[in-house]
Amino acid sequence: MSRIRRGYEDRFRALLRQARARRLEEGVQWLVAKARRLSARDGISLADALAQVYERLAARQSFQCSTSGTAPSRFLCDAGLGGLARWLRAAGYEAAWRPDIDDDELLREARGMGATILTTDAMLMERRLLRDRIIPVFWLPPTLSIPEQLALVFREFGLAVRGPRCMTCGGELHRVGKEALRERIPPKTYRWLDEFFVCGRCDKLFWHGTHWQRIMVTLSALEGRSVEATGKHRHSKQVQE
Numbered sequence: 001m002s003r004i005r006r007g008y009e010d011r012f013r014a015l016l017r018q019a020r021a022r023r024l025e026e027g028v029q030w031l032v033a034k035a036r037r038l039s040a041r042d043g044i045s046l047a048d049a050l051a052q053v054y055e056r057l058a059a060r061q062s063f064q065c066s067t068s069g070t071a072p073s074r075f076l077c078d079a080g081l082g083g084l085a086r087w088l089r090a091a092g093y094e095a096a097w098r099p100d101i102d103d104d105e106l107l108r109e110a111r112g113m114g115a116t117i118l119t120t121d122a123m124l125m126e127r128r129l130l131r132d133r134i135i136p137v138f139w140l141p142p143t144l145s146i147p148e149q150l151a152l153v154f155r156e157f158g159l160a161v162r163g164p165r166c167m168t169c170g171g172e173l174h175r176v177g178k179e180a181l182r183e184r185i186p187p188k189t190y191r192w193l194d195e196f197f198v199c200g201r202c203d204k205l206f207w208h209g210t211h212w213q214r215i216m217v218t219l220s221a222l223e224g225r226s227v228e229a230t231g232k233h234r235h236s237k238q239v240q241e
């Protein structure tokens with residue numbers, strides 16, 4: 001729990017700094033105390049109470065601008081965020097992820113790539129390179145589901161859903177005539193669908209079936225729009241059945 005609390009303390013600090021609050025540390029401790037009271041009053045976990053306090057604070061006008069001001073060009077997800085990386089790619093963003101990466105490598109790679117680190121590890125946030133904002137980083141509470149993580153990242157950086165990238169490697173998808181792919185497409189799918197895409201980086205084949213539709217529904221919800229409203233994205237498909 002102390003790690004989660006520490007992560008929220010960092011987030012409170014960032015929000016308060018953004019709003020140019022004075023007496024930063026007092027503000028942070030006041031917010032943590034508020035979460036403790038909420039937790040006791042409503043019988044919810046401290047993690048949930050901290051999340052609520054954070055949500056309310058972040059929703060207030062003066063706290064709404066993103067920490068970075070502009071959308072990061074690419075993300076580097078820590079070892080525990082492989083699912084989020086896949087979804088970010090589906091939403092059209094470059095998101096690197098390696099399951100076995102250690103902290104030093106993660107920092108080195110982020111710096112080399114010019115990437116923003118996404119992490120659930122509050123201890124990592126103590127690293128000087130991150131504390132001093134030399135490498136941009138965003139901490140996510142480890143208690144969140146993947147769609148919740150995605151929604152948080154979208155809100156924090158003011159992202160919009162783009163044409164999808166390969167969920168496996170993040171490469172760009174290219175539309176390819178189905179005749180050329182005949183041997184790779186299951187016969188039934190070949191008969192029913194006309195649009196197929198190949199990843200320019202890992203050569204994986206994609207088309208949009210029911211799995212893709214489910215992904216679109218989740219991504220659309222991020223923007224508070226219906227699936228129909230995201231029609232402009234439908235031409236950059238995704239996802240192998």
Ligand SMILES: [Zn+2]
Binds near residue numbers: 168
């Ligand atoms: Zn790929």
